[in-house]
Amino acid sequence: MIIGTGIDIVEISRVKNATVNWKDKFLKRVFTNKEIGYSKERPYSYQHLAARFAAKEAVLKAFGDGWNKRVEWTDVEIWNEKSGKPIVKLYGNVKKMKEKMKVDDIIISLSHTRTYAVASAILVRNDKI
Numbered sequence: 001m002i003i004g005t006g007i008d009i010v011e012i013s014r015v016k017n018a019t020v021n022w023k024d025k026f027l028k029r030v031f032t033n034k035e036i037g038y039s040k041e042r043p044y045s046y047q048h049l050a051a052r053f054a055a056k057e058a059v060l061k062a063f064g065d066g067w068n069k070r071v072e073w074t075d076v077e078i079w080n081e082k083s084g085k086p087i088v089k090l091y092g093n094v095k096k097m098k099e100k101m102k103v104d105d106i107i108i109s110l111s112h113t114r115t116y117a118v119a120s121a122i123l124v125r126n127d128k129i
């Protein structure tokens with residue numbers, strides 16, 4: 001059963017500007033080392049960073065009340081499977097929200113062009129028979 005969905009779109013230039021202006025301070029506050037590493041290994045790093053930014057927003061929107069709790073950007077982390085498929089790892093208060101709302105799975109999808117990155121997140125609760 002789907003119990004929440006979230007979507008977000010991010011201008012890649014905004015993530016680029018924040019990185020250029022604030023350097024490590026911005027990157028470390030928003031992204032995990034894994035996310036930074038994944039993005040920096042690729043030729044268009046900002047597209048991947050912006051997609052991860054959108055993914056974090058999409059996941060929090062899917063939870064609905066995410067904004068009322070103290071959450072860190074790094075509480076939502078995006079990994080990629082060998083095939084490239086993105087998956088979500090949660091920590092801290094977002095992980096607690098997942099447990100409280102009895103969410104069993106989060107399905108995430110990312111896409112990016114040269115100018116925009118988008119992400120959608122779907123919260124799933126397994127039906128108990």
Ligand SMILES: CC(C)(COP(=O)(O)OP(=O)(O)OC[C@H]1O[C@@H](n2cnc3c(N)ncnc32)[C@H](O)[C@@H]1OP(=O)(O)O)[C@@H](O)C(=O)NCCC(=O)NCCS
Nearest residue numbers: 047048049051052080082083084085086109110111112113
């Ligand atoms: C997934 C795919 C459709 C991406 O489409 P695209 O138009 O090139 O790029 P988009 O900007 O729309 O999407 C990129 C995002 O797709 C996601 N993605 C990549 N592979 C994926 C997969 N197998 N399943 C689901 N999502 C995937 C990633 O999140 C990626 O963004 P990220 O690298 O920042 O995490 C394309 O790469 C594809 O057909 N892959 C098939 C699987 C494949 O060939 N794998 C090769 C390695 S085994």
